[in-house]
Amino acid sequence: MAKRKVTISENNINLEFELEKVTRETEVGEKKIIYKDLENKELRKGRITTDGMNILLPQGSYKNNHVDSKGNYISNKELIEVDDEFNPLPLIEGNVAIPKTLENPIEIIDLLNYKITNTYILNPIQKNDDFQKLYNKVLLSFNNDEIFSFPYNILAGTIQYSGFLIPLENNIILLEVGIYSDPQFFSRKEAIEEQEDVDEPEDYDIEELFEAI
Amino acid sequence: MIINIGFGEQNTTINLIPVHSRKKSRNARLINGEEISREEIKSEAILLKDKINNDNLLGPIINPAIIEKLINDEEIDFEDIGKKIKTQQIILDADNNPVYDFKKFVRVTKKKIVDNEMKEIITEEEFVPTIANINESIPIQITNKLITYQEALKNYVIGNTKYLTHNDGLSFDFLYKIAEYLDKENKLAIVQAFTIINNKKVPTPMILKDSGRPYAFALLQGKINEYGEYLLRLNFVNFPTKNIIEESKITPKNIAEFILKIQFTI
Numbered sequence: 001m002a003k004r005k006v007t008i009s010e011n012n013i014n015l016e017f018e019l020e021k022v023t024r025e026t027e028v029g030e031k032k033i034i035y036k037d038l039e040n041k042e043l044r045k046g047r048i049t050t051d052g053m054n055i056l057l058p059q060g061s062y063k064n065n066h067v068d069s070k071g072n073y074i075s076n077k078e079l080i081e082v083d084d085e086f087n088p089l090p091l092i093e094g095n096v097a098i099p100k101t102l103e104n105p106i107e108i109i110d111l112l113n114y115k116i117t118n119t120y121i122l123n124p125i126q127k128n129d130d131f132q133k134l135y136n137k138v139l140l141s142f143n144n145d146e147i148f149s150f151p152y153n154i155l156a157g158t159i160q161y162s163g164f165l166i167p168l169e170n171n172i173i174l175l176e177v178g179i180y181s182d183p184q185f186f187s188r189k190e191a192i193e194e195q196e197d198v199d200e201p202e203d204y205d206i207e208e209l210f211e212a213i
Numbered sequence: 214m215i216i217n218i219g220f221g222e223q224n225t226t227i228n229l230i231p232v233h234s235r236k237k238s239r240n241a242r243l244i245n246g247e248e249i250s251r252e253e254i255k256s257e258a259i260l261l262k263d264k265i266n267n268d269n270l271l272g273p274i275i276n277p278a279i280i281e282k283l284i285n286d287e288e289i290d291f292e293d294i295g296k297k298i299k300t301q302q303i304i305l306d307a308d309n310n311p312v313y314d315f316k317k318f319v320r321v322t323k324k325k326i327v328d329n330e331m332k333e334i335i336t337e338e339e340f341v342p343t344i345a346n347i348n349e350s351i352p353i354q355i356t357n358k359l360i361t362y363q364e365a366l367k368n369y370v371i372g373n374t375k376y377l378t379h380n381d382g383l384s385f386d387f388l389y390k391i392a393e394y395l396d397k398e399n400k401l402a403i404v405q406a407f408t409i410i411n412n413k414k415v416p417t418p419m420i421l422k423d424s425g426r427p428y429a430f431a432l433l434q435g436k437i438n439e440y441g442e443y444l445l446r447l448n449f450v451n452f453p454t455k456n457i458i459e460e461s462k463i464t465p466k467n468i469a470e471f472i473l474k475i476q477f478t479i
Binding site: 026082 | 233248
């Protein structure tokens with residue numbers, strides 16, 4: 001599969017990069033749960049219906065679908081995301097194809113206001129002087145406690161994603177993609193009741209977030 | 214969730230609450246204008262008609278009553294096709310027979326640099342579920358190791374973030390003091406879980422819930438504001454970036470050899 005690309009525009013020069021996704025698995029090892037019988041033969045997982053028929057379902061023969069409280073199916077296409085007052089949330093167009101510029105640095109400390117959903121290495125198509133200048137600019141900014149950021153929405157949706165450039169050693173630039181969350185301060189008055197942990201799953205993918213309403 | 218946390222000689226129970234990266238109540242409206250709260254919509258499995266009707270489905274049927282129907286050439290009622298179904302996971306052998314006596318293993322495939330060459334190392338070990346070790350009774354410790362924001366973001370990718378919050382006046386004072394200290398230092402504190410082995414405190418991975426992923430450590434950010442409020446964010450480290458840097462040092466020749474080796478293996 002062709003790798004996703006991003007273009008960074010600097011001094012009227014467009015620099016193209018291939019994105020190489022980095023996950024915990026690529027760093028610490030890809031884990032897979034496998035099943036074996038007592039003779040050490042590998043087994044596989046399957047799903048059966050629990051309606052008494054016990055039909056073994058071939059892969060891809062079923063899918064999850066939204067259902068309302070009356071049991072009616074709702075297509076994703078029929079849904080519009082709305083706020084608490086049921087006003088439609090503004091749609092943010094996909095903007096990955098638009099060249100990114102290094103114009104809006106944020107303070108390094110503010111990156112912790114973002115929940116990081118994906119991390120990529122930016123592999124330059126051409127590792128030339130222009131790339132080196134760009135790396136130096138990103139590094140200089142980082143050393144001054146600033147990080148360059150830009151909008152980074154792969155698909156159209158209502159959640160704003162942002163990309164951040166982190167310079168590593170050996171001329172590597174890391175692109176971290178995240179969602180903003182307002183920092184929450186706590187006062188003496190509010191004693192927080194124990195809350196049920198309704199955090200998002202740890203291993204979600206950016207595309208899955210878009211699919212979910 | 215309630216956890217126990219130590220700072221210096223003191224420790225107390227506090228709350229660990231999730232950071233919501235998007236609005237909690239994200240309602241929906243149908244194109245026809247009907248309003249639906251998120252709670253009213255749930256996800257259910259449905260059978261896909263085109264897939265269910267193909268011959269592949271009729272091969273692996275487990276229920277003996279169905280097999281009998283097939284042998285006797287009786288009609289099978291697929292009335293439920295296209296409707297919601299409930300499913301359950303089972304383990305099968307190569308002939309699609311269910312297996313009830315099996316063992317679970319974890320297969321780890323890791324790329325590792327050996328003698329300046331990238332190698333793929335596969336290991337397998339019996340699966341042991343992780344057990345949560347962050348709770349009310351076992352304290353996690355805010356260590357005296359502090360790192361700058363630059364060091365933190367250059368060396369680690371954050372995976373999961375939670376707020377530390379108080380549940381009474383005493384725990385407010387405790388947490389405010391920590392936030393004030395970290396704000397003044399303008400650094401992040403390394404937070405670790407420990408276990409006692411031979412009367413010695415040994416660092417152990419932090420596991421938030423049973424079967425959850427282990428985190429080597431977390432980085433605590435503390436801020437206070439002019440209204441006498443505090444912010445304490447515990448950032449669990451997803452993975453370090455040092456391997457990315459090491460891998461980038463491999464020469465193109467080595468990479469080409471590595472790709473060739475993989476192709477031959479496949």
